[in-house]
Amino acid sequence: METRITFVAALQNQDLEERHILLKNILEERHELLSKPSHELKSDDTIRLAELDINKLYTFKKWEFSKTPLMQATSDNDVKSINLLLAAKADTQIHNDIKNTALFSAIRDGYIDSVKALLNDNNIHQSVDGKTPLLFASLYGKEEIAGLLLDSKANVNVLDNEHISPLMYAVVQGKTNLVKKMLECKVDITVRRPNGVTVIGCAAAQSDVEMVKALVSAGVDLSSYTDKSLFIIAAQSDQKEIFDLLVNLYREKNISPNAYINKVDGDGYSALTSAIEKNNAALTKTILDMKADFNANGGLGTPAMFAASKCGDDPTILKLLIERKADLSKKVGKITALDCAIETGHSEIYMIIQQWKKYHSRSYRLFHKTIPEINYEQIHRDACKELIKDIGVKLDESSEAEVLEKIVKM
DSSP states (O other), X not given: OOOOXXXXXXXXXXXXXXXXXXXXXXXXXXXXXXXXXXXGOOHHHHHHHHHTOTTOOBOSSTTSOOBOHHHHHHHTTOHHHHHHHHHTTOOTTOOOTTXXXXXXXXXXXXOHHHHHHHOOTTTTTOOBTTBOHHHHHHHTTOHHHHHHHHHTTOOTTOOOTTSOOHHHHHHHTTOHHHHHHHHHTTOOSSOBOTTOOBHHHHHXXXXXXXXXXXXXXXXXXXXXXXXXXXXXXXXXXXXXXHHHHHHHHHHHTTOOGGGTTTOOOTTSOOHHHHHHHTTOHHHHHHHHHXXXXXXXXXXXXXBHHHHHTTSOSOOHHHHHHXXXXXXXXXXXXXXXXXXXXXXXXXXXXXXXXXXXXXXXXXXXXXXXXXXXXXXXXXXXXXXXXHHHHHTTOOOOHHHHHHHHHHHHTO
16 A cells, blocks of 8 residues: 655655655645545545645654644744745644744744745734734844844834833843844833833843943933832842943933932842942942942841941952941841851951951040041951950960961961
8 A cells, every 4th residue: 555645754854855845746736636626525535635734733753742834844944845835825823732833933943034934914913822923032032033023014012911022022132233123113112011120120230231322322211210220220230330331321311320329129229238249349339439328228127237248258348338437336136247247257357347346436436536547457467366365275476476377368
């Protein structure tokens, strides 16, 4: 008995030339059968037509979801097979169990030639699970494909079920050129997510200065935010370059950045406490220079000094706060910054806090004067001596000097 070729057998053939011959023969056979008047069809013809259903979902591989022949050709980026199937009226809008159409599969895999072959006026606005092709391309960061869709007049302001626009996805994916192209298409730059996050808020969390500049040039509102200011977002994302850019952009628009520097988010974090928790000394200094309130509580009620005492053995941030007379007496519950430094084992920070308390008591409380210029190296050395004394080790002078040198270099 002669073996009859099916779509599965044809499209599984790895030799593309043979595949195309087999597929062409199958489609010609199907066309001949469809051209027959129904009363002339034999039972075997009817069975064969069922075998050659061009829009049926088939299992091409046991471990994959079922696909139509068009979907399978797309998975292989086989443009010639796609064109043969489209000429035979394959339906581009059918989706499988995971809500993928042939077009959406091509977009996800980045097959722009397949996208060009599949794209038409009917499916460019097609929505699958709340997403159009442009939303899908933007979500997956497929910049070239999204550009093709925009050139084909895809709706740039469409929103998905989560109220997210293509522009928002492009920003999150860091696709600056795509963002610029969308801006040229008059995209809505005021759209927000349900939680209030703006497009510029998403951009502030990225490391792309050019993208932020493009959005600001397009007219985004720098002063508009809900839960987090742009400065908090940049600080929490550890983006000092973006932070500095925002400061300059605010000033260019005659908006005082200092007016926003002490804003806090829903968890109580300010730009300052966010920068401290990222252990970013350079950004912390910039924020302090903007007159940030360093005695205010930070996230979950944590003072800045307390946060600084937890950020590792590098005491740079702690020194910045001490030099500005930050309040070391503030507590979280009954715990001070000193207690926290002890608990986390940060020896150098512990020593600096201890010595600062002595300077504070001696020069500030008694004489109501500012803290004198602090010699941190000497403080460290003095604190090392106290540490040796506190642990009860008796050493002669030479031994003590040797131990001190080792501790000082910790």
